Amino acid sequence: MEKNNKKITSRDVDFAKWYNDIISEADLVDYSSVKGSMIIRPYGYAIWESMVSVLDKMFKDTGHVNVQMPMFIPESLFNIEKDHVEGFAPEVAWVTRGGSEKLEERMLVRPTSEVLFCEHYKKIIKSYRDLPLLYNQWCTIVRWEKTTRPFLRSREILWQEGHTMHETEKEAREETLRMLNVYTDFQKKYLAIPVIPGRKTDKEKFAGAEETYTVEAMMYDGVALQNGTSHYFGQGFAKAFDIKFLNQKNLLENPYQTSWGVTTRMIGGLIMVHSDNLGLVLPPNIAPIKIGIIPIGDNKEVKNLILNLEKALTNANITYHTDNTDRSPGFKFAEAEVKGYPIRIEVGARDLKENKITLVRRDTLEKITSNTNIEDIIKEINNLLNLIQSNLYNKAEIRRNSMLYKAKDLKEFEKYSDKPGFILTSWCGTEECEESVKENYGLKSRCLPLDDETSDKPCTICQKKGKYKLYYGKQY
Amino acid sequence: MEKNNKKITSRDVDFAKWYNDIISEADLVDYSSVKGSMIIRPYGYAIWESMVSVLDKMFKDTGHVNVQMPMFIPESLFNIEKDHVEGFAPEVAWVTRGGSEKLEERMLVRPTSEVLFCEHYKKIIKSYRDLPLLYNQWCTIVRWEKTTRPFLRSREILWQEGHTMHETEKEAREETLRMLNVYTDFQKKYLAIPVIPGRKTDKEKFAGAEETYTVEAMMYDGVALQNGTSHYFGQGFAKAFDIKFLNQKNLLENPYQTSWGVTTRMIGGLIMVHSDNLGLVLPPNIAPIKIGIIPIGDNKEVKNLILNLEKALTNANITYHTDNTDRSPGFKFAEAEVKGYPIRIEVGARDLKENKITLVRRDTLEKITSNTNIEDIIKEINNLLNLIQSNLYNKAEIRRNSMLYKAKDLKEFEKYSDKPGFILTSWCGTEECEESVKENYGLKSRCLPLDDETSDKPCTICQKKGKYKLYYGKQY
Numbered sequence: 001m002e003k004n005n006k007k008i009t010s011r012d013v014d015f016a017k018w019y020n021d022i023i024s025e026a027d028l029v030d031y032s033s034v035k036g037s038m039i040i041r042p043y044g045y046a047i048w049e050s051m052v053s054v055l056d057k058m059f060k061d062t063g064h065v066n067v068q069m070p071m072f073i074p075e076s077l078f079n080i081e082k083d084h085v086e087g088f089a090p091e092v093a094w095v096t097r098g099g100s101e102k103l104e105e106r107m108l109v110r111p112t113s114e115v116l117f118c119e120h121y122k123k124i125i126k127s128y129r130d131l132p133l134l135y136n137q138w139c140t141i142v143r144w145e146k147t148t149r150p151f152l153r154s155r156e157i158l159w160q161e162g163h164t165m166h167e168t169e170k171e172a173r174e175e176t177l178r179m180l181n182v183y184t185d186f187q188k189k190y191l192a193i194p195v196i197p198g199r200k201t202d203k204e205k206f207a208g209a210e211e212t213y214t215v216e217a218m219m220y221d222g223v224a225l226q227n228g229t230s231h232y233f234g235q236g237f238a239k240a241f242d243i244k245f246l247n248q249k250n251l252l253e254n255p256y257q258t259s260w261g262v263t264t265r266m267i268g269g270l271i272m273v274h275s276d277n278l279g280l281v282l283p284p285n286i287a288p289i290k291i292g293i294i295p296i297g298d299n300k301e302v303k304n305l306i307l308n309l310e311k312a313l314t315n316a317n318i319t320y321h322t323d324n325t326d327r328s329p330g331f332k333f334a335e336a337e338v339k340g341y342p343i344r345i346e347v348g349a350r351d352l353k354e355n356k357i358t359l360v361r362r363d364t365l366e367k368i369t370s371n372t373n374i375e376d377i378i379k380e381i382n383n384l385l386n387l388i389q390s391n392l393y394n395k396a397e398i399r400r401n402s403m404l405y406k407a408k409d410l411k412e413f414e415k416y417s418d419k420p421g422f423i424l425t426s427w428c429g430t431e432e433c434e435e436s437v438k439e440n441y442g443l444k445s446r447c448l449p450l451d452d453e454t455s456d457k458p459c460t461i462c463q464k465k466g467k468y469k470l471y472y473g474k475q476y
Numbered sequence: 477m478e479k480n481n482k483k484i485t486s487r488d489v490d491f492a493k494w495y496n497d498i499i500s501e502a503d504l505v506d507y508s509s510v511k512g513s514m515i516i517r518p519y520g521y522a523i524w525e526s527m528v529s530v531l532d533k534m535f536k537d538t539g540h541v542n543v544q545m546p547m548f549i550p551e552s553l554f555n556i557e558k559d560h561v562e563g564f565a566p567e568v569a570w571v572t573r574g575g576s577e578k579l580e581e582r583m584l585v586r587p588t589s590e591v592l593f594c595e596h597y598k599k600i601i602k603s604y605r606d607l608p609l610l611y612n613q614w615c616t617i618v619r620w621e622k623t624t625r626p627f628l629r630s631r632e633i634l635w636q637e638g639h640t641m642h643e644t645e646k647e648a649r650e651e652t653l654r655m656l657n658v659y660t661d662f663q664k665k666y667l668a669i670p671v672i673p674g675r676k677t678d679k680e681k682f683a684g685a686e687e688t689y690t691v692e693a694m695m696y697d698g699v700a701l702q703n704g705t706s707h708y709f710g711q712g713f714a715k716a717f718d719i720k721f722l723n724q725k726n727l728l729e730n731p732y733q734t735s736w737g738v739t740t741r742m743i744g745g746l747i748m749v750h751s752d753n754l755g756l757v758l759p760p761n762i763a764p765i766k767i768g769i770i771p772i773g774d775n776k777e778v779k780n781l782i783l784n785l786e787k788a789l790t791n792a793n794i795t796y797h798t799d800n801t802d803r804s805p806g807f808k809f810a811e812a813e814v815k816g817y818p819i820r821i822e823v824g825a826r827d828l829k830e831n832k833i834t835l836v837r838r839d840t841l842e843k844i845t846s847n848t849n850i851e852d853i854i855k856e857i858n859n860l861l862n863l864i865q866s867n868l869y870n871k872a873e874i875r876r877n878s879m880l881y882k883a884k885d886l887k888e889f890e891k892y893s894d895k896p897g898f899i900l901t902s903w904c905g906t907e908e909c910e911e912s913v914k915e916n917y918g919l920k921s922r923c924l925p926l927d928d929e930t931s932d933k934p935c936t937i938c939q940k941k942g943k944y945k946l947y948y949g950k951q952y
Binding site: 033037041046048066067071072073074076077093094095119120124135139155325357460 | 481506510513514515516542544553570575583592599605631633692801
């Protein structure tokens, strides 16, 4: 029988409730009188800090620098790019008073910062020598959502937004895909999530973009999570904001633009891909605490071994948490499971007499016995951390692949449309077919798979000439 | 004759203009249509990132963890603590609409987050076992200032706010001073600013605090900058928010609270203490780029030496920037001076023939010749970085001390009151004397010097019995 935690609903009984239970039991989030916003508690925030530190390094290694724009946008500035306004206006928060005075012009709290970057770029871009500009910003944004779910959909979101300007279309398109690849790599190598990178259909593009690329993750329940996007803007914003540079032929030209972002939503994805009925399961490469150490009994040998182990872990740069509370070992084991530490180490007097300690893998719950030589323990830990990381990826990929379907015609499509997962179709390229799938089956297009877009088979939906491959799926 | 940069006003001619010129020429800040807010440009933001990374480690080393609260505060929540509301209400931004709807209850953008932390603490604090809670938050806050100056006074401010809860008054008071010491140490060791730590008078306390401690820095022009504060709240907020815990005697009690914060204002302080008429001067321990490398001429030997030097700097974890643009060496030298790289290295073909390169200290403009052995260069760099760091501190301290006055009576006080700097007085402890100094001389009390508060001399102002030592000075 599968082990269970009484405070956590089974994910196979009620996935939504399971998700909320995990978040609450692992102390990731709390709620306040600020409706629709969440408090990210220390352990939840530590996961975000871990993501930020890896991504920030990846951005800097690809030549990007960080800046900080204001959080407010005057209404007139926001109104400059039409598509953009139409996309965002229904869901923004408005500041109308400052101190005791009504503002002459109301301002919105940024839902995204394209217009602020564009206003700045207009001032600082003069010649091709000023390009490329590779800027990124870590900040919070606000979107006035009606229904919210922690990490997945919230009125306030922590994110990063890259905004870059380039001399040529080619460079800007390369940047768009470079950053999509950074997201793909990050999510595969660190989050152990086998995302599908691809291009969005015109219907699903970002408001103001020429192309939107996405990394689509599939959750344990088969539902899609759009886990990061990268946009090619062409010269649209540059023209609207009248940004021009002297090119190498000494002619004035509008630069080519990109933007790309990921959010705290990735924490939701992390939970819904790997965690189980005992609590969080965190991949070692992103877990803020890699080892949970649990002393059993209060004896000198136990304390000494733990002290030596802690020193060695610190030297090896492996994070740990030792549970020195006066609660029972069983309670501590359950807590370590809820928190998803990749490895739990149990150090007990009886075991020490036999010169051994026990390591427990969070992903498989397998128990591994090690001798008490500290070097040997560290070796075993490093070995297990690697095994856990790759096992989590492989498990997620196998599960994901088991829910990927191919439909060659409407009959096949109907057969799969009720099942959890994604359906790969051939697509004629018309919005009619895409729209009819949404209306008739409640499924939204996910993406055209990257580097494998074209199809020579008939359109799955209308059987006319197919042009593209296209994934469909339910989404969070 | 002192060297000058034509684009920078002399600081002895117009200090305010000099400050703005430095900020603009060093590309620290830009302005936008968002009045009163600033854009922090990459080089300015890199200084903040450098401060954040050091401070965040200092906070974590003293047991603190980071969290993230919402940026909005419902009006009713804000209204719970009376003194607090009165202090902040005149300068907050109000969100009154979300999407297309008027909000039922308007919300303010946080000017500080005490009430959000308190609401959360009420939910999670139950017993003494839950204490202490040592939380910190990195975020932006908004205060609707009428007059703004970059870094010094802005509508939106980047900062950190620590909020902690303790079992006893003693522990909370210790925490208040511990964090004041962290700020003092940080500013001395990293920013090379010899701050005066001390206690604020009741008149100058934070709205809602029992005690406010401050680190007071003196700028080059003798004007004070309050460069960080740490507050002891006692049980005030806890009572207002009805936060209670079961103490070790099994009785319900209100916990004891602190809060403490520093902001991007420190960047303003950094500029106004160390920089000169050639541009920024950054202390090596906080400079995001420690070395500016300038090739002179386009020859192979120059390129090779620079490549080897860059590798060695990377290995030694010393940040650098190589200016490979096609501008003249003179232009590049001036730019390196404006940016305040602690050391500039000039690598020229003629020098290399004589087996030498030139290092220039930003603080003294002194030229040092080194041989071309990479190991020797790195040794010289490390040596110089240490010298520059301590020289900047010493210079700032000597200048600061030259503008510290002691006044034993009103006549002496009047004599010094027109001079730039701080005046140390003996104080009877009444608000009347403090107020009369403000009204008659335009000087505000700075602080009662830490660990040296008491005075047995007569009050400088009224000549009645003195109780405390108290600094006065003009402030930013």
